[in-house]
Each structure stands twice: as structure tokens, then as C-alpha cells.
Amino acid sequence: MTAIESPYSFLVRPTTLARGSVTAEVTTAIRNAIVSLALPPGSIIDKSAICEQLGVSRFPVSEALARLQIEGLVDIAPQRGSTVSLVRIADVREYMLIRKGLESEALRVLIGSHDASLIEALHANMAAQREAAERDDAETFHQIDIEFHDIIYRSMRFSKIKNIIDSARSNLDRARRLIITPRRLALTIAEHQQIFDGILAQDQGKANRAIRAHIDAVMVELFAFAREHPTMFADGAQLGPDSDSFPFG
Incomplete structure (x- = not known):
């Protein structure tokens, strides 16, 4: 008899579940699935199937x-269950405005x-x-893209700025993955190169314009x-028909 594959086979069961860390491990596993679009926006979440796949009880999954x-990232409706939340453009727009202001100033x-x-580090990146x-490895590229920006923050030791951006990253990453194409990868490399060129030339104006243009282009x-x-x-x-809903200048 052939075993039926779990609909949540993309969820990786933690190798160790120390007491007190089960909920955190389960949260990370589900969050990663949502952000990577393995659990796409609007999909129904089957808690029982997740429990079986991860080998945990219902409590940590509910938590x-x-x-x-x-x-x-999740919508919970009493008596109706849970679904992966749809991406809100309004939220992404605000998060990107925050990023543009913080990163250009940084x-x-x-x-x-x-x-x-x-x-x-930036050369290697x-x-x-x-x-x-x-x-054409979009997932690896996405992680390297995140690292490009993190290198800059680490060099300044601006942990508070990085924490603010990280707090908004899940929904941003989800939205950005929706538009990953070979064309967007090529454009991102060119946009990153402009930022790097500004740093190499020690030209604050050039680097500032480049980071703002990069964020505007993605939006x-x-x-x-x-x-x-x-x-x-x-x-x-x-959303209206106009193409100028973003940038903010």
C-alpha cells in the first residue's frame, strides 16, 4: 500500500524540540513556509496535518x-479556521517607505x-x-539580496535600525517573491551595483539616489x-489605474 504524502511535506520537522522551544520552532517553520510562498496567500491552514507533519500536539501549532x-501573516476566524493572510499593498508601501528613509540615511x-x-564583503556578495x-536560483538569490543590505547594517553596528527593518521583513519578503523573475534578478543586480559604486566612490549623493531608486523600482x-x-x-x-502610487519622492 502506497503511503499518502503529507500536504505539508515542505515543512521541515525540527531535529530537536527542547522543552520550552517547541512553539518557537513551529512558528519559525510555518513562518518560513508562508514567506517562501510554499503556503501561498489565501490558502487554508490544516492544523491537524501540520501537527502530524511536525510531530507536535495542537497547542504549539495554535500558539x-x-x-x-x-x-x-495569518488570519484566524472563530469557528471557520485559519488561512494565510493576503498581502496588503498598503502595508508593504509603508514598510518600503520606512526602508527607504532608514537605508538612505544609514x-x-x-x-x-x-x-x-x-x-x-560587498564584492563577494x-x-x-x-x-x-x-x-536562475531565485531562492538563493533572495537570501543573498537580504545579505547585501545586512552587510551594510552590520558594518555600522546599527542594530536598532536593523531590528526595525527585520520586524517588517516577513511581509516584504512575501511580496517581493511574487515578482521574482529573471528580469527582476538582473535589474536588482544592476541596482545593487549602483549602490556599491556610490560606496566605492564615497559619494553619498550617488549611493543615496541609488538606494531610493532601487526601492522605488521594486514597488x-x-x-x-x-x-x-x-x-x-x-x-x-x-489600486487605481495610475502608475504613480509609488514612489513618495
């Missing part, structure tokens, strides 16, 4: 979903005070981006995608 509801502070290790794009593409696929977004039907 994990409650935590993810607070993060805006670059202004950084340039002129950075050391050689930052340049070496740009090379890794190109290698992932050549393989313009996301808005266009949302207009073409409005049902994938909580507020997709509310």
Missing part, C-alpha cells in the same frame, strides 16, 4: 498561528567611515548574486503585478 496572526552615515572589510542569477513592479492579480492581495481591487 504559533496566534503569533503569526500578530505578524500579519548610507549617508556609513560612507567615508567604512573600512576595507566592508568592500570585500555581488559575485554571489551574479552566480545565483546565472543559475512600481509590485504595484503593476497587484493590478494584474488583484485577488492575491487584500486591497488589490482598491
